[in-house]
Amino acid sequence: MKKFAATTAIVTALGLTLAGCGDPSGADAGASAPAEWADQNADLSGVELTFWAAQSSVSVPEEVAAAFEEATGAEVTIEVIPDSYEANVQTRVATGAKPDLAFWQPTPSMLTAINAKNNLLPLDGAPWVETMEPSLQDLTGILDGTRYATLVASPSVIGVYYNKDVFAANGISEVPQNVDELLTDARAIEAAGTDAFFEMAGDGWGTQWFPQMLLADDAKAGFWDEVNAGTKTFSSPEMLDAITEYDDLITEGLFNDDIKTATFNDQGAALLAGEAAMVVQNNAYMTQLQAMATTDELDASIGFFPISREGTTATSIPDQSNAIVAFNTGDAERQAAARQFMSFWMGEGYPTFVESTNAVSIVTGVENSPEVPQLVLDIHATLTDTAPSMQAAAVANPDLWLNLVDMINDVKTPEDVAKATQSQFAELAKAAGVAGF
């Protein structure tokens, strides 16, 4: 009898637990509520807000949050989510934990990955949008016509960082104006005994920038829209040619000899030391260089230029530390406060933010920090003419770089890379419910 009772108890307990089976991150909600934008300085005494940041971006909101606390009486706690940031945030949100605000890559694929429609607050009618630089207002942060994220800093771009001394030593006085000129210069530098390019297949993720740079003109012409629609794939000539050319250039010897094991750190050191002439990277590399050298040293020796096959189109790739989102937590008071913090950050708090992070201002009427290196201004200036990166325009974000690392290690051909990336893209697009996958 006792045994029976015990068994029944266990079965019931199991049944009850299983009945609770479901995604705890919450039912459909949020999108319908009209956004109310409180005054930037409205009193928020007693309201506590949580802000999630990555290891690399934790110091970014510190000063502006302190200014907000002083102006409103709210309390902002900045919480570091360990790397890999995106995966850990997604996992936490899936288990029901949500902050009020967080850094998030504002691209459609990453907004889909965090299920923006249910988990994030729509930002339509945000008062700061029209104060932003016109070219940045609608650049990113929008999914299916609804704004979910706002840029706070100049978004990342892919381009070529070069060592001015190495260029000068090889008699190159003008930066190349298209890929053909770039390769002519690269071959001249390589022939003179310096590595033309430095790549980091040891860490790996940086490998995806070179092919995307070669793809820039096609990306601008709408290549990713066709991939999203399923009318083109990673194996279509545009992408496959870019991958193949990258592979050929590596085989030709235009890259560092330790390409297979070199890391992101090595990449920074090599360009500063002039061991390599050029590095194809995004703004994460800028941060890396700033950590390794002073503003004066950078202004003296490192330059930046955008490039594409036919011209000088940069490729835009907004990343996690460039943008913030607010979460649909279900607590109306905190949601309104989170929106108010965003208005404050992009409004009265913006000068504080720009000054404390040595950043370029993206709000008209707010001056850049005087400490900004020329290099950062050059990078920011390229934003007037950009092509979208895979991350910015594709509906899903496959691990192109992992497959490229396989190729650099001679275990995949360019065709294999394209095929494997496409298959992962299709899998992610299917999970995201994209029509046709």
Next chain:
Amino acid sequence: MATSYAPAPAKVKRRPEMVTERKIHPWWFLAPAFAVLIVFFLVPTVYNFVYAFTDWSSFKSQINVIGTDNFSSLLENGTLLKSLRITLAYAVMVAIFQNLFGLLLALFLEKDSTVNRAARVVFFIPVVMSALAVGYIFQALLKPEGALNQILSFVTGQDVTIAWLGSTTWTLVIVAMIHAWKWMGLSMLVYLAGLKTISDDVMEAARLDGASSWQMFWKVRFPLIGPAITFNVATALLGSMNGFDIVQATTGGGPARSTEIFNIFVFRTFGQGLYAQATTMSLLLFVVVAVLAFPVIGMLRRREEVL
């Protein structure tokens, strides 16, 4: 062995003992432990089966049952089989290295001298160390500009810059050795316990029969530590099938995914928000480990039967 005499009286004694035990310890004393087991082990395992048949992901709130879709798309995808092959190779290598190192250590440190006791403690330290710490330390040692190459450069007088973790063929072997190094202390302890149970009489009889020291080891002691071998091989093999931390810390699955064992593959898929697919993979890993465990343990058990 036909001359078993011990069990018979024991059987007679056992019953009354059990009855008293039951009176002293009512079944519900088990409840707290059982509750923890259910919540943290049984329920997740059941969920592991349930979610594998759904489309759970970070992309949407609804979780729909989609049948065996996840399984078929995983089987079509070559990455799964490749990961499985790498995992098996890794587990077999770990089992071999860990037992070889452990047995050699146990034989060297068998005598109970002070030096040996201290040495045993030293070799046991890696077992209690954090696996991630071990992984990161070895990663630093084996870098092209790491300590190992610096030592080699010093000894050979040339500049050695071998990328120890850079080969798509040999890195798996090196990582398996690191795993074995970390756990060899535990194998050593189990082998030592096994060696201690061999009675001196048996050894003396062998010596009197004129057995050489090699014969004494191979024909007498090795068969007699059968249970220790079963335990060590099974735990090393099945434990390393579930490996993750050491590989993640040393190579992260690289170079070119040549060390991407199953759990790293699961981790990567989970990180992309494809929770159902990741669950399906871990279910498959569970099945593979279970399918492997029974024959391996059965085979090792049969070996023991000669005792």
